[in-house]
Amino acid sequence: MSGPGSARPRPWTGLDSVTVLAPDSPGRDFPAFLDATLAAGGVPFAPERREVIHALSAAFLADPLLRRDAASVAAAYWMRRARVERLASDFERRVQAEPAVVRVPVGRVFHLAPANVDTLFIYSWALAFLCGNANVVRLSQERTPVVEAMLDAIRVVAREHAVLRAGDRFVTYEHDAAATEAISAWCSHRVIWGGSETVAALRPLALNPHASERVFGNKFSYSVFAAARYLAAGADERARVASGFFNDLFWFDQMACSSPHVLFWVGSEAEMEPAIVAFEADLQAEVDRRGFVPQAASAVQRRAFAFELAADSDVRVGLGHPGFVGIRVREAGGLNRESCGGGLLRHYRLDRLENLAGFAEEGDQTVTHFGFGADELRGFALLAGSRGVDRVVPVGEALAFDVVWDGYDLLDDFTRRVRVRSA
Amino acid sequence: MRSPARDLLELPPYSLPQDEKRAMLLPRLEALTRHHYEACAPYRDIVDRVFGGLGAVDFGRLEGLPFLPVSLFKTHELRSVPDAAVLKVLTSSGTTGQRVSRVAVDAETSQVQSAVLVKVAQHFLGKERLPMVILDHPGVVKDRSSHSARAAGILGMAQFGYRPFYALREDMSLDAEGLVAYLDSMRDRRILLFGFTWMVWQHFVGALERLGLRPDLSRGVLVHSGGWKKLRDLAVTAGEFRERLRALTGLPRVIDFYGMVEQVGSVYFENELHLLQAPIYSEVIVRDPVTLEPLPDGRPGLLQVVSCLPTSYPGHSLLTEDLGVIRGADLPGTELKGRAFEVLGRVPRADLRGCGDTFEPRAA
Numbered sequence: 151m152s153g154p155g156s157a158r159p160r161p162w163t164g165l166d167s168v169t170v171l172a173p174d175s176p177g178r179d180f181p182a183f184l185d186a187t188l189a190a191g192g193v194p195f196a197p198e199r200r201e202v203i204h205a206l207s208a209a210f211l212a213d214p215l216l217r218r219d220a221a222s223v224a225a226a227y228w229m230r231r232a233r234v235e236r237l238a239s240d241f242e243r244r245v246q247a248e249p250a251v252v253r254v255p256v257g258r259v260f261h262l263a264p265a266n267v268d269t270l271f272i273y274s275w276a277l278a279f280l281c282g283n284a285n286v287v288r289l290s291q292e293r294t295p296v297v298e299a300m301l302d303a304i305r306v307v308a309r310e311h312a313v314l315r316a317g318d319r320f321v322t323y324e325h326d327a328a329a330t331e332a333i334s335a336w337c338s339h340r341v342i343w344g345g346s347e348t349v350a351a352l353r354p355l356a357l358n359p360h361a362s363e364r365v366f367g368n369k370f371s372y373s374v375f376a377a378a379r380y381l382a383a384g385a386d387e388r389a390r391v392a393s394g395f396f397n398d399l400f401w402f403d404q405m406a407c408s409s410p411h412v413l414f415w416v417g418s419e420a421e422m423e424p425a426i427v428a429f430e431a432d433l434q435a436e437v438d439r440r441g442f443v444p445q446a447a448s449a450v451q452r453r454a455f456a457f458e459l460a461a462d463s464d465v466r467v468g469l470g471h472p473g474f475v476g477i478r479v480r481e482a483g484g485l486n487r488e489s490c491g492g493g494l495l496r497h498y499r500l501d502r503l504e505n506l507a508g509f510a511e512e513g514d515q516t517v518t519h520f521g522f523g524a525d526e527l528r529g530f531a532l533l534a535g536s537r538g539v540d541r542v543v544p545v546g547e548a549l550a551f552d553v554v555w556d557g558y559d560l561l562d563d564f565t566r567r568v569r570v571r572s573a
Numbered sequence: 574m575r576s577p578a579r580d581l582l583e584l585p586p587y588s589l590p591q592d593e594k595r596a597m598l599l600p601r602l603e604a605l606t607r608h609h610y611e612a613c614a615p616y617r618d619i620v621d622r623v624f625g626g627l628g629a630v631d632f633g634r635l636e637g638l639p640f641l642p643v644s645l646f647k648t649h650e651l652r653s654v655p656d657a658a659v660l661k662v663l664t665s666s667g668t669t670g671q672r673v674s675r676v677a678v679d680a681e682t683s684q685v686q687s688a689v690l691v692k693v694a695q696h697f698l699g700k701e702r703l704p705m706v707i708l709d710h711p712g713v714v715k716d717r718s719s720h721s722a723r724a725a726g727i728l729g730m731a732q733f734g735y736r737p738f739y740a741l742r743e744d745m746s747l748d749a750e751g752l753v754a755y756l757d758s759m760r761d762r763r764i765l766l767f768g769f770t771w772m773v774w775q776h777f778v779g780a781l782e783r784l785g786l787r788p789d790l791s792r793g794v795l796v797h798s799g800g801w802k803k804l805r806d807l808a809v810t811a812g813e814f815r816e817r818l819r820a821l822t823g824l825p826r827v828i829d830f831y832g833m834v835e836q837v838g839s840v841y842f843e844n845e846l847h848l849l850q851a852p853i854y855s856e857v858i859v860r861d862p863v864t865l866e867p868l869p870d871g872r873p874g875l876l877q878v879v880s881c882l883p884t885s886y887p888g889h890s891l892l893t894e895d896l897g898v899i900r901g902a903d904l905p906g907t908e909l910k911g912r913a914f915e916v917l918g919r920v921p922r923a924d925l926r927g928c929g930d931t932f933e934p935r936a937a
Contacts, residue, residue: 446862446875446920450894454644460622461615461649467623472864 160185162332171289172301172320173308183319184286184336190317192255192282194565195238199280202311203229206276209303216299221269221401221549228551229276237280237553241561252568255282256362259564260337262330262352265290267406268297270343273551274560275318278339281564284317286333291322331355339563344368344407364563366556369407369515369540370487371548373398374506376521377417377425377499383521391520392432394546396440398518399474401549403448405491408516408541408548412485412496414506416522422499430468430476437473444473448492455490465496485509507533514538515556518545574608574653574884576685577601578839578854581881586692586852587909591902594853594911595635601881602889603632606639609887612653616641616887635856635879636867640890643674646835652677654885665722665834676835679885686838686882687732689854694733697828697842698794704759705734706752706793708768708777710741722834723769729837730767730796740777747780756788763792769799770829774814781821791823796842798830802918811847831916835888839880841914848900848913855880857914859899860892873898873917894920 162181170180192199210216210226217223227233245253259278263271275287289297301320308314323329334340334357342352346367357363373395380388398410413429415422456467456475463484468476474493479485485498500506503526506517510533517539519527531542540557543550553560578601589597609616610627624630624639631637645651652659658679665674678686707727714724731737738755742748756764768777773795781787795818804814815827831849832840839855851857858877859868868874876897879890896917903910 444863446896447922449863450642450875450920453892454642457619457623457642457645458648460619461645465622469623469865 158188159335161328161335165329165332167326167329168321168323168333170319170321172304173315173318174305175315175319180319180321184333187258187284187317188336190258190284192284192313192317194253194255194282195241195280196282196313198311198313199282200231200234200238202307202314203234203276203280204231205307205311206303207231209307210300213299213303215295216303219296220397222296222300224550225269225272228273234280240553244561248567250569250571252570253565254568256564256566257283257338258336259283259285260333260340261285261287262340262342262348263287263289264343264345264348265292267343267402268294269300270551271297271320272300274341274343275320277553277560278341278564279314279318281561283339283564285319286337287318287320288330288333289320289322291324293322327355334358334361337361339363341563342366362563364558364560366407368513369556370489370513371408371410371516371518372412372414372514373410373518373520373545373548374414374416374500374503374522375425375429375519375545376503377415377421379521380425380429381421388428388432389436391545392429392436394544395433395518396436396442397546398548399493399495400442403491404489404493406549409491410516410518410548411487411489411494412479412498414498414500414509416500416503416506418501419499422497426476426478426497430471430474434471434473437471442473444493452490452492452494455488455494459484459496482509487513503530504533506530507537510534510537510539512538514540516541516543516548518543518548520545574612574681576681576882576884577604578685578689578880578882581853582688582692584853586689586696586854587850587911589853590910591912595856597853598856598879598881599632599635602635602638602879605881605884605889606630606632608884609653609889613651613887615649615651616653636858638879638890640877640892641887643833643835643891643893646674646676646886646888647672650675650677651888652886654679659885663722663725663834663837674834676837676888677886678837678883682883682885685884687729689838689852689882690729690840691732693838693840693842693852694730694796697796698733698765699763702733702735703763703765703794704755705731705737705765705767706755707731707737707739708741708766708773709739710743710745711739712743725834725837726769726798727767730765734765734767741772745772745776747776747784747786749780749784749786752788753786756790761792763794764790766790766793766795766824768795768797770797770801770814771799771803773797773818774804774809778814778817778821786821788822790818791825793822793824794826794828795824796828796830798832800916800918805918833878833891833893835891836878836880836883838882844904844907844909844913846900846904846906846913848904848915850907850909851912851914853911854882857897857899857912859897859914862896862920868899870899870901875920876914876916896920 162184165181168180207226207229261274271287275285278285338361340357340363342349342365344366349365349367452475459465460467464480465484466478474495477496479496479498527542610620620639659677660679660683663676714727740752818824829843830840841849844850856879859874862875873896876893876895883889897914899914902912904913
């Protein structure tokens with residue numbers, strides 16, 4: 151056989167180490183799926199694709215396990231009809247803004263999902279799916295009940311939606327460079343959702359020469375509060391801030407890239423201590439209100455981290471709150487970017503918001519804030535952003551998924567611009 | 574500093590009722606806390622930065638003492654004597670790549686550790702040294718440059734026996750002929766056996782069953798240690814462990830003990846009720862793992878171990894990563910005074926969600 155199509159190497163022929171988890175695919179013939187989708191071409195935000203996302207959102211919210219998991223509920227909300235319609239109109243506006251460009255799907259996207267931020271894969275996949283792509287999503291071999299429940303929902307929805315059955319596979323396989331390279335030869339875009347060790351291990355694996363790639367290394371995130379503004383806030387506002395902060399801190403046991411590890415207080419020495427005392431009381435009240443009890447291992451781990459810090463730098467460790475460990479850091483040496491998760495928060499005082507820009511460095515991701523005006527924040531973002539900060543968002547939105555992630559627009563990653571000049 | 578345990582060496586190790594024992598321990602632990610505060614800078618920093626300084630410490634009860642998480646010996650050099658005074662550095666066993674504890678021991682601490690271990694062990698084994706079978710292979714103790722916990726455990730127990738016979742070969746197979754010959758040569762004598770719990774089960778009990786061997790250990794006593802995790806995974810209980818040994822060899826006495834390289838000497842042997850017993854030199858406290866509140870008897874929680882021995886390193890009050898439960902003190906059914914408790918295993922690993930790596934590190 152000859153012809154342009156057959157010239158392409160197909161290293162996946164005979165590949166049998168990949169297990170397809172969803173949708174249920176008859177015969178589980180994964181290499182045949184890769185062959186069949188080579189020429190696949192969807193339309194960004196096609197109505198049948200939006201319908202799939204709506205249906206999944208409903209299926210997640212109907213699942214008893216997912217309905218109880220805050221991170222899964224957030225994912226389901228993000229996939230609701232109104233949100234998807236809004237995303238579609240955003241996309242449409244971009245198309246309108248570039249009359250000499252036709253947006254097409256990038257084609258075939260290979261997603262390597264992180265093992266532990268277990269809900270992230272659904273965002274990555276949903277965006278690429280909405281953009282009209284065929285997708286292979288590699289999931290960890292150790293899947294949480296949340297992921298299993300999401301896969302169940304995908305299987306059910308796929309029965310009603312041919313577009314999902316035809317173009318998408320959620321798979322798993324053991325550490326196998328051959329499988330990763332085979333799928334990398336198939337895809338036209340590869341996205342590795344970290345962390346740094348995984349990126350280092352996977353990035354060297356050969357990729358289809360026409361493909362693009364996006365990788366996400368480990369990130370560090372923190373929070374900044376205006377001390378005086380917090381002290382002046384009413385009980386309702388403080389409770390709202392505490393509730394948002396609780397989500398930022400505990401949704402993924404403080405192990406997500408966006409989870410804050412340091413709380414910077416902008417204000418005077420005299421303001422800082424009462425602000426910390428008030429904030430920690432508010433946060434513990436929120437912990438109590440939600441009936442949240444940390445795992446024993448988290449408590450052991452964060453305490454060990456706190457003692458190590460106390461042996462090394464001038465800090466004051468507070469073990470009085472069961473929900474979290476609060477540490478007052480008195481010298482910048484206590485602000486290393488190591489983190490342990492599980493609810494350990496370091497407090498540090500700054501005279502001015504601009505000073506925080508001096509702390510920022512490459513690998514810093516999200517800064518959540520309370521008590522600053524838009525102009526101040528833009529000024530800060532301008533100073534800090536060039537050094538490394540990717541997002542500056544209000545407290546409570548650290549873990550909200552955004553199509554602009556780590557400074558990169560995923561809608562751009564998942565589509566291509568075909569330039570069209572008519573004359 | 575002279576160890577506050579020294580003047581307890583004249584006392585039988587389980588002779589003090591709980592209240593008396595606590596009253597006796599309290600000033601000793603206060604003295605140790607003050608000593609290490611003066612002599613060990615990182616310890617002083619921690620007392621100041623975590624516990625609010627010595628002035629804020631409640632020396633009125635053992636539960637008020639500052640403590641260190643035992644893991645700190647893995648990350649920090651903690652000693653209260655000059656470098657030149659360090660006689661040996663004890664290390665914990667750890668699999669390759671794991672960080673190990675490093676514990677600096679000087680002459681004083683070393684002597685007291687040995688003396689206390691002798692007092693405790695003799696209480697159970699008698700003063701006479703016994704012919705000894707070590708259920709391990711001799712290679713473990715040959716490399717004297719590293720005092721691994723496994724070697725330290727064997728060497729520590731070896732002082733209670735003579736003519737030690739190592740029953741396993743380098744490949745962990747049972748030297749059955751050698752064992753039978755050794756037992757023949759020691760006929761009619763009491764025999765001390767020592768091994769680590771998992772190895773006793775895997776390489777001794779397992780081998781006897783495979784080979785269909787029934788050596789006569791009806792005059793033996795087995796002392797073992799090292800934790801139950803692997804046996805628990807196989808759903809083997811302590812009772813079953815003892816029963817299988819008895820069925821195979823007639824072994825009448827099996828004694829488990831709990832100890833750690835960070836508190837050598839003041840170890841916890843099993844009493845007649847098969848509960849671990851705190852001797853006069855040491856105490857256990859159980860705390861809520863999250864709030865750190867001391868818990869009453871019967872409530873499982875995180876084990877804190879308190880010992881009046883160590884003067885060369887601040888290991889007199891340690892928060893372990895083991896879960897345990899106190900069953901009471903001065904219990905009926907045993908002559909032994911003091912607290913009796915059980916170890917329930919390690920705190921389960923945190924099931925943390927987070928930006929973990931997509932592939933575990935061995936990815937290609």
